[in-house]
Amino acid sequence: MTSSPDPIRALTSQLSRLPGIGERTALRLVHHLLRQDRALLHALAHALVDVAEHVHECSRCCSLTANEGVCSVCRDPRRDDTVLCVIATMQDQAAIEATGEFRGRYHVLHGTLSPLDGTRPEDLRLQPLLARLQGDDKSVRELILATPPSVDGEATALYLAKLLGAHGLSLTRIASGVPVGGDLQFADKPTLARAIALRRVL
C-alpha cells in the first residue's frame, strides 16, 4: 500500500516557498486555514486555479492580464500611441498609473538585469519590445525608460538605450532628485548633487 504524502506537510512546504515566509510561518498559516470554514478553503483553491489557468502575459505589452489576447490598457483607444513607458514590474506600472500623469502605453520587462541574481538580457521581455516597435507600434516616437533608479535599474536603462539607439526614437529617462515639498538643506548630498547635475531649463 502506498500512502499519499501528509497534506498538511505538503501545503506547508508549498507555502514556505513564498517570499518572506519560512517553515514556521507557513505552518502557522496552514493551521490558521484549517480553523476556517471549509468553504473559504475551496474559494482560495478556486482562486489559485483561476489565476493559474486564466492569467497570462498580454501579447502586446507583456503585462499580466486575464483578458483574451491583449490587456485593458493596450485595448484602450484613448491612450497615446506615440509614447511608450518601459517599466521593470507590474507594481511599477500600477504606481505610475496611480499618478494619473501618464496616458501613453506600457511595456513590462518583468525584471532588471542582475548578474548576481542570474537575470540576463534574454530573461527580460526585450525581444517582444523590439518586435512591437518594428511591428504594430511603429507610431511610437518617445520611449520613457522608467526602470528604478537603482544600480540594476540604471544598468537596464543603459542597456536598452544602446539596444534601441538605432531605432530613431527619442529615449528619455525618468528624473531623480529632491522630493517635492522638501527642503534643500535637508536633502542628502548625493541626491542634491544629482538634482544639480540633472537640472532643467525653465
Next chain:
Amino acid sequence: MLLHEVFVDGFRNLAQVTLRPHPRLTVLIGDNGQGKTNLLEAIHLVAALRPLRPVERAAELVAFGRETGLVRGRFALDGPLDVEVRLEQRGRKATVGGKAVRDVATLAGRLGVVSFVPDDATMIRGGPGDRRRGLDRFAYALLPAFAAASRRFDEALEQRNRLLKEPVVDDDALDAFTPPFVDAAVDLARLRAEACVRWAPVFSAEAHALGGDALGATLGYQSGCFDDDVATTASAALQQHLQQRLDRGRDVEKRKRSTLCGPQLDDVVVAKAGRGARFLASQGEARALVLALKLAAVRLLTEARGQGPLLLLDDVAGELDRHRAARLLQSIDEHDAQVFVTTTGTDTLPPLGDCAVVGVHDGRLRA
C-alpha cells in the same frame, strides 16, 4: 542623547537582561567570557542599528537554541524614543514605537555612537582594508548619506565583478553596469573624502593634546582611483575620469576577472612627521593614535548633532595607560557623552567619578 534603559532578550549569551545605565558612565565588570562585550554589542546594535562587528547573518547574533533575539533601547533625544531591533533567521528589523523604520540611516545618524574596541588598532597597524573600515565606521556616524552610498557602491561593484567572472564576458552588459558603478564610486569617494577633511584637523589637535607618542600625527584620504582632490573636484569631472580609466583598462579587467579601479582600493593614511604610521608605530604609539581618532570622532559628532554620542569602550584598560584613560574620561565630560566601559577590574582604571558599576556574570547582571 541619553540611553535610559536597554532590554536584551536572546542576544549572544544574554538570556534576558535589563540594564538601566548611569547618565554619565556605566562600568560593566566581570571575568572574561561572562557577557560584558555582548552587552556592549547589544547597545551598539540598538543605537547604531547595525552590529558592532560585521556578521554574515543576523542569526549569528541570536542566542544559542533560540529562534529570535531582540534588543530594546529607551532613549531621550528631543523627547522619549523607543527603538527595538529584532533579530530573526532571515535578518534584522528595526522599529520605533512599534512602527518599522524605513530610513535606518537617518535614525542611526540622529542617535550617534562611537565605539573603541581592541580591534581598532588595525586602523593604524593593519592593511588598507582595515583602515577603510575604520574610516567607514566614522563616516556612517557623521554623514547620514553614507550608509546608502556605501550599500549602493557595494552592489554596483559586486554586479560588475560578477559580469567579469562569467566564462564569456558580455561587453554590452558590462558597458551598461559601468556608469552606475562610476556614479556610486564617485558618491562614495566624495563622502569618504569629506569625512576625512573634517576628521583630520580635529585628529591632529587631539593627538597634539595627548602629546608623547601621538605628537605631530596627521590623517589624509588617499583615493584608490582619483589623482585630483576628491573633496573639491566636481562629481562630473571625477565620473569622466573613472569612466575613461575603466574603458582603457577593460582588457586587463577581463583577464584578471575583477574591477581594478575604484574606491574599493581607497586608503586612509595616518602619518607622523610625513611618514606612514603603519610602518613606524609601536604598540603604544598605535594605541595613542587610535585614541586621538576616537576623541576626534566624539568631538565632531557632538558638534554635528548638538548632543554627545554614546561612547562604547571595550576593555580600554588593556589598551590605554592610566594617563590616557584619564584624558579619555575628561573628554567625555567635556562633550557630555554617555559612556559604557567593560573591564575585568576597576583597579586598572583611573578614578572614575560619578558612575554605576554593574557586574556581569554568566549572561546576567548584578548591581
